[in-house]
Amino acid sequence: MDNQLKKELQINACKVRMGVIEGTFNAKSGHPGGSLSVSDIMTYLYFVEMNVDAKNPQNPDRDRFVLSKGHTAPALYGALALKGFFPFDEIKTLRKSDSMLQGHPSMKMTPGVDMSTGSLGQGISTAVGMALGAKHDKKDFRVYTVLGDGEIGEGQVWEAAMFASAKKLDNLVAVVDNNNLQIDGTLEEVNSSYPIDEKFVAFGWNVINIDGHNFDEIEAAFKKARECKGKPTAIIAKTVKGKGVSYMENVCGWHGKAPNEEEYKVAMEELNNQLKDLEA
């Protein structure tokens, strides 16, 4: 990847992470851990991969995004705000009763959100439906969805996976945010979904394993996905839950807990330092 682009993406990803902390701190609730693990992927999707336009959010030919792991909405909101769908400051209203930013994404309330999600396992089916819709109408738009690695315990994910390959939906990419932590512990401790890649291979998908924080690998994976014909692509992205905030990294407890004032200050200081280094 071009170094300039990489730096821009890293800067934007850092800003997305600041939005995650800002939003969950002000809301006094929410899911920072999984939002931080998926921030790089969200940034790449909205700043490189997807054809979307904040000035025309309902363009029928736009690419679609479905956040199947809907609880990591703060990362989506950060990316949408940076893309201009709404002012970045709106993130401070996250989860408040007069906010357009719901705890989980709502397509009826937030510009740029293509599908309401939150109940795990359901988003991928709607993404599959959108990809089928594009094929049905002979349109070129592509559909992207991001799943949690714990989420794929939901049987519906595999119903959708079977359907997508049976219908040869090569305009669909599902990213699994493999941060290895779910609410009750590691994947292995709870009810292991490993091997994730082999499962998607068995369901007829084109499967690519990457480091979900490495923009070179992220770029290569999405390019390969575009080249693959006749099959949907699953990108299994190895990530760190809480990425970018030292005390949250790989700590299960930061799945669904907001930082307090002290923790907020530390997190913002760390992210600000990262941003300064990137912008230097």
Next chain:
Amino acid sequence: MADVIKHATRDGYGEALLELGAKMDNLIVMDADLAAATKTGVFKAKFPEKFYNAGIAEANLMGVAGGLAATGHVVFASSFAMFAAGRAFEQVRNTIGYPHLNVKIGATHAGISVGEDGASHQCCEDIALMRTIPGMVIINPADDIEAKKAVLAAAATEGPMYLRFGRLAVPRIFDDNYSFEIGKANKLVEGNDVTIIATGLMVNEALMAAEQLKNEGISAAVINMATIKPIDEEAIIEAAKKTGVIVTAEEHNIIGGLGSAVAEVVCQTVPVPVLRVGVEDTFGRSGPAVELLHLFGLDAKHIVETAKKAVALKK
């Protein structure tokens, strides 16, 4: 009775889909491996390019239907009522109801009249489940003509809907001149002593009950309530005022269905007794459909008995 024309409401569903297939560009029909039974199969045979089979995966069926609707399609998604409203309830709630998408759920084989397949397939809870989803329209037609017209009306109306059809062939009540409107009840018989508000295959039983009651000197009105949500409050209030007692009749659990919906309106407007005929909070069982309907009290005889009890309450 040899000249009574009988058709299942699911046949009306299939016919309407055929008609829509010829004139709607953005129509898509989906099924979950029950196309022959739900009658989407007749559509599939004529319009294979507008039909997708989800296989035995109702949760995904509803999600894919939601995604298709979000990309500008009018989607009819079919399965048996048990699996469409029961198994996939949360998918219907969260990925069709909450985003208010244009998906029409064509649920066949509702109620006890499924017959021999027994309790696991006899869904008497679907109306109750669907009623609790904000914005969901519920239509339970009385015969194949009404079913066909309801499907055509549904296709022309934006938003999520639950269309409830039966497996059993039932007597035809309406003719082609019948005009169906979503949300409008229609009075089939005038009466002064009691109003029977019925839905689905119980409408014909209500008509027979009204005849019998007439012979016994009781003047019973009959209202066909095809649309259960949004319910026609005006028609219910008028009936409550006029006859002072109401009997409801439905092939559904008496909890949460038409009877509940009518009682909710009545108790807040014109409080009068509402007696409910329906499945009395029990599971079904195997047997020939018509036999089962009698066994579970879903017949004219039980409506007559209940109507008499209702009239007695006025004294």
